[in-house]
Amino acid sequence: METRASRRHLDANDLEAILGVTQKLAAPFDLSTMLTEVVAAAKQVLDAERGSVWLYEADSDELVMEVATGIAPVRIPCGTGLAGACARSRSIINVPDCYADPRFDSRIDRATGYRTRCMLTLPLVDHNNVLVGVMQVLNKRGGAFDADDEALAAALAAQCAVALQRVRMTGALIEGEKMRQALEMAREVQMSTLPVAMPVLDGYDIGTAFRPAELTGGDTYDVSRVDGDVVLVLGDATGHGIAPALSVTQMQAMLRLAFAMGADLATAFVHVNNRLADTLADDRFITAFVGMLDPASHRLRFHSGGQGPILHYVASRDAFDRHGPTSFPLGAMPLASLPAPTELAMAPGDILLVLSDGFYEQVDPDDACFGEARVCEIVRAARNAPSAAIIDALLRGIDAFAAGADQQDDMTAVVVRRAARVEARFARDFASLAALVAFAEDAFARLAIDPSLRTPVDLALEELFTNMVKYGTGSRADVTVAMAAIDGGVEVTMIDRDVAAFDPTRAPPVDVEAPIEARKPGGLGVHLVRRMADSVEYEYNSESRESRITLRYTRHGRAAAGAALGDGGADVRD
Amino acid sequence: MGERMFAIERDAQGAVVASGRLDAAEAPKAQAFLDGVSGIVTLDLAALDYVSSAGLGVLLKTQKRLMASGGRLRLVGLSPHLRDIFVYSGFDRLFEIVPAG
Numbered sequence: 001m002e003t004r005a006s007r008r009h010l011d012a013n014d015l016e017a018i019l020g021v022t023q024k025l026a027a028p029f030d031l032s033t034m035l036t037e038v039v040a041a042a043k044q045v046l047d048a049e050r051g052s053v054w055l056y057e058a059d060s061d062e063l064v065m066e067v068a069t070g071i072a073p074v075r076i077p078c079g080t081g082l083a084g085a086c087a088r089s090r091s092i093i094n095v096p097d098c099y100a101d102p103r104f105d106s107r108i109d110r111a112t113g114y115r116t117r118c119m120l121t122l123p124l125v126d127h128n129n130v131l132v133g134v135m136q137v138l139n140k141r142g143g144a145f146d147a148d149d150e151a152l153a154a155a156l157a158a159q160c161a162v163a164l165q166r167v168r169m170t171g172a173l174i175e176g177e178k179m180r181q182a183l184e185m186a187r188e189v190q191m192s193t194l195p196v197a198m199p200v201l202d203g204y205d206i207g208t209a210f211r212p213a214e215l216t217g218g219d220t221y222d223v224s225r226v227d228g229d230v231v232l233v234l235g236d237a238t239g240h241g242i243a244p245a246l247s248v249t250q251m252q253a254m255l256r257l258a259f260a261m262g263a264d265l266a267t268a269f270v271h272v273n274n275r276l277a278d279t280l281a282d283d284r285f286i287t288a289f290v291g292m293l294d295p296a297s298h299r300l301r302f303h304s305g306g307q308g309p310i311l312h313y314v315a316s317r318d319a320f321d322r323h324g325p326t327s328f329p330l331g332a333m334p335l336a337s338l339p340a341p342t343e344l345a346m347a348p349g350d351i352l353l354v355l356s357d358g359f360y361e362q363v364d365p366d367d368a369c370f371g372e373a374r375v376c377e378i379v380r381a382a383r384n385a386p387s388a389a390i391i392d393a394l395l396r397g398i399d400a401f402a403a404g405a406d407q408q409d410d411m412t413a414v415v416v417r418r419a420a421r422v423e424a425r426f427a428r429d430f431a432s433l434a435a436l437v438a439f440a441e442d443a444f445a446r447l448a449i450d451p452s453l454r455t456p457v458d459l460a461l462e463e464l465f466t467n468m469v470k471y472g473t474g475s476r477a478d479v480t481v482a483m484a485a486i487d488g489g490v491e492v493t494m495i496d497r498d499v500a501a502f503d504p505t506r507a508p509p510v511d512v513e514a515p516i517e518a519r520k521p522g523g524l525g526v527h528l529v530r531r532m533a534d535s536v537e538y539e540y541n542s543e544s545r546e547s548r549i550t551l552r553y554t555r556h557g558r559a560a561a562g563a564a565l566g567d568g569g570a571d572v573r574d
Numbered sequence: 575m576g577e578r579m580f581a582i583e584r585d586a587q588g589a590v591v592a593s594g595r596l597d598a599a600e601a602p603k604a605q606a607f608l609d610g611v612s613g614i615v616t617l618d619l620a621a622l623d624y625v626s627s628a629g630l631g632v633l634l635k636t637q638k639r640l641m642a643s644g645g646r647l648r649l650v651g652l653s654p655h656l657r658d659i660f661v662y663s664g665f666d667r668l669f670e671i672v673p674a675g
Contacts, residue, residue: 433599455624455655462597462626512664516638521631524663528627531662 017045021156025163034167038160042137045156046120046149049139053124054083055164056133063087063134074108081105083134086121090131092154093121096144118144122153124161132161132168186245187212190220193249199225201295203421204346206230207387209413211358211395217410218244218286219356220252226259228296234307234354234414235288235330243284251276251286251330265292266338269303269327276331285329289354293346293416300352300416301341305330307354309372310342313379315349315420315485318448320376349420349447349485351390353379358411362398365405370398384485387415420447420485425478428469436461436481443483449490450555456532457483457492460551463525464494464504468547472499489534489554496547501540504529504549578623582607585618589650593621596629604629608636613645616672620651630663637668648672 021041029037039051054063056078063083065074078087082103086093098104098116109116116138124132135157140149191210198206208221218237223230235251237244254275258268269290276286289310291302304310306329312321323342327335346352355375362370374397382393391413398411422443426432440458444451461481468479477497484491510527511518530536534557537550580600582592590611596604617633633647640646650672652660660666 430598433597437595437597455659458597458624459626459659462628466598466628510664512662513667514664516634516641516668519634519664519668521627521634524630525627528659528662532658 021045021159025159029167031164031167031171034163038135038164041160042135042153042156046137046145046153047141048120048137049141050114051135051137053160053164054087054134054136055168056087056124056131058131076105082119082121083136086123086134087131090123090125092123092150094145094150095119095121120145120149120153122157124157124164126161126165130165132165135160182242186242190245190249193252194221195223198223199230201230203419204293204295205387205417205419206232207389207391207413207415207417209391209395209411211407211411213240213358213407213409213411217358218248219358219410219412220248221412221414222252222256223414224256224259226292228294230293230295231255231259232291232293232302232352232354232414232416233289234356234412235286236307236356236410236412237286238284238329240409243281244286247276247280247284247331248286250279251288255290265290265301265303265341269305269330270335270338273305273327273330274334277334280331285332287325287329287357289414291352291354298346298418299343300346301343303327303338303341306332307356311353311355311372311376311379312344313349313351313353313376313383314347315351315383315448316347316446318380320380322372346416346418347446348418348422349383350418351379351383351387352414352416354414355394356410356412358407358409359394359398359413361409362402362407362411363405364401365403370401374401384420384487387417390415390417421482422446423480423482425480426465427478428472428475430466430469432469432479433462433465436465439481440483444490447483447485447490449483449485450488452555453490453553456553457490457551459525459532460492460529461494463529464549466525467502467504468494468496468499471502472496475499486552486554488556489552492551492553494549494551496549498545499547500545501542501547503538503540505536505538578621580604589616589618591618591621593623595624596622596632597624597626598628601628601632605632605635608632609639611636612640612643614648615640615645616648616650618651619649619656620653622653622656625656625659627663630659630665633665634668646670 024037024041025034035053038053042048042051052065054065057064061078062075063078076084078084082093082095082101085103095101095104096118098119099106118140120137122135124135126132137153194210198208206223208223210219210221217240220235222233233252233255235248237248251272254272255268258271263271287306289302289304289307291300293300302310304323304325305327306325308323308325310323312323314321326342327338353375359375360369360371375394378393378397379390382390385393394413424439426435437458440454440461443449444454465479475498480495482493504526507523507526510523533551534554535552539548540546578594580594580596580603582590582604585591592604637647648670652671660671
């Protein structure tokens with residue numbers, strides 16, 4: 001007999017009983033207490049001997065009995081037995097004689113020794129029409145369940161369903177919140193150990209980035225000064241979640257301590273590895289780069305435990321060297337000794353790139369990887385920008401590539417760039433001209449500057465240096481000349497000390513249209529310098545009596561304009 | 575850019591050929607050679623890598639001297655780099671520059 005409920009008007013006593021139960025069910029019980037309360041309420045309101053609740057698990061499409069007095073949890077596929085039939089039909093099933101109904105499963109009776117006579121099976125459906133479970137009420141005292149009981153049970157079931165669903169959702173929220181808090185704490189620990197500021201190094205700039213993935217990845221980095229050297233660390237622990245975040249933090253702390261206590265590169269690497277091998281779980285390890293830069297000799301040595309590729313942009317060749325690991329990942333197993341570290345020379349304009357997997361392995365919406373070639377392309381285009389700008393360019397490139405695809409892993413970068421700048425001092429003598437030419441030749445090669453800019457640069461060096469020698473006769477100071485690679489060209493700086501001001505940007509103009517009788521060589525040099533540079537700036541410090549001329553040349557600028565001649569003067573202040 | 579020593583000499587056809595870098599250090603050598611020429615002189619600059627204002631001064635002085643007696647310098651083989659310098663300095667107006675051909 002299957003019937004739709006609530007045919008009957010509830011009487012005052014029934015209503016009171018249900019309201020009492022409803023009030024009780026509003027309390028913030030945990031799930032098992034709530035189930036006990038629901039069963040107790042049903043037994044009371046329906047005057048039944050026993051009751052039980054099956055909870056519906058949507059994922060497995062099963063009914064699970066969490067509570068039934070004296071009976072262990074049981075799972076049944078939805079659709080089997082009376083409970084399953086009720087879950088499918090979402091209708092009350094009232095069976096006056098269970099052993100006469102083929103859907104009745106007597107195994108529970110056999111297991112408990114209890115004999116079920118009659119049974120009311122009720123769907124528990126919440127306000128959103130979501131099936132929460134099935135309630136069964138057994139053995140009405142003094143008879144079978146009637147239509148009044150069905151109506152009463154239906155009203156009760158609605159209340160129970162809402163109460164149970166509320167508890168289940170709250171439980172899920174609490175679990176989620178606990179996990180979120182734990183992750184956040186791990187993340188906070190991880191972040192708190194990252195260096196706040198980069199060491200300031202003459203002739204170098206160091207940039208770092210840490211862009212966490214949504215789920216905690218296990219990346220860290222460190223840049224710190226130890227005596228004259230700079231220690232560079234990047235680590236990436238396997239897996240996601242709290243454990244890798246904490247183990248990589250532990251690794252970073254141990255390395256810091258080892259270096260602070262005077263350990264050399266190999267000793268620090270081996271000891272930290274061995275300690276991690278002892279403490280990390282057997283299936284865990286940390287890929288790590290540990291390097292030391294000596295900014296005086298420009299020598300950079302590193303060990304890489306499974307961290308790679310390590311990319312070295314070599315400015316003079318305008319190409320990347322690619323270095324693999326020197327050892328297996330930290331903590332994978334104990335190390336007795338290490339091969340020699342990889343050693344590189346950082347020349348002007350060179351860039352060392354240590355990037356975590358998160359960069360190379362970022363995918364686009366079609367699951368293609370960002371990859372090494374794109375990294376190299378972006379870095380090469382930004383090679384004359386500071387490290388921080390190189391990293392920004394990489395992150396922008398990654399975002400454009402990902403086109404909204406999720407970031408799967410932490411992205412961590414340590415980028416070291418030696419300034420693309422060379423400098424030399426020249427004795428105040430015409431005889432230094434040959435050395436100036438040699439210097440320019442070397443600088444152009446080392447900084448990979450466009451050779452088409454050599455002529456105007458050579459001209460500026462000769463003309464301005466010659467003027468300095470001619471007019472700075474009171475000074476014995478050397479003249480300093482520096483060249484720096486800039487986007488698409490070169491910046492040349494000439495510093496003359498202990499001299500009176502001579503501003504080439506304000507030198508009297510040369511009348512290039514004068515007839516030959518009126519033409520004199522004087523002033524022509526400065527005129528040409530101004531015309532051939534993209535820009536010329538002059539600064540004079542009257543206290544130190546220092547003149548500083550800064551010239552810029554680019555391949556798309558005036559110096560290489562070639563055919564497009566005859567348009568105005570150089571960008572000078574005159 | 576290969577750096578060549580500055581050199582200046584007559585070729586078999588009687589043209590004066592200058593090559594290498596004509597900078598302040600080499601200007602006196604160029605001046606000494608050009609002080610010895612007369613009439614209409616073809617100066618082949620195809621192998622000249624570089625010239626500064628000191629070199630331009632040598633050419634200007636020579637041009638003035640030759641013009642006073644009805645002669646002049648005819649410049650041939652100017653590279654784009656040299657051409658820029660001649661144009662920027664207005665020297666393209668003072669010399670006959672024979673186009674490459």
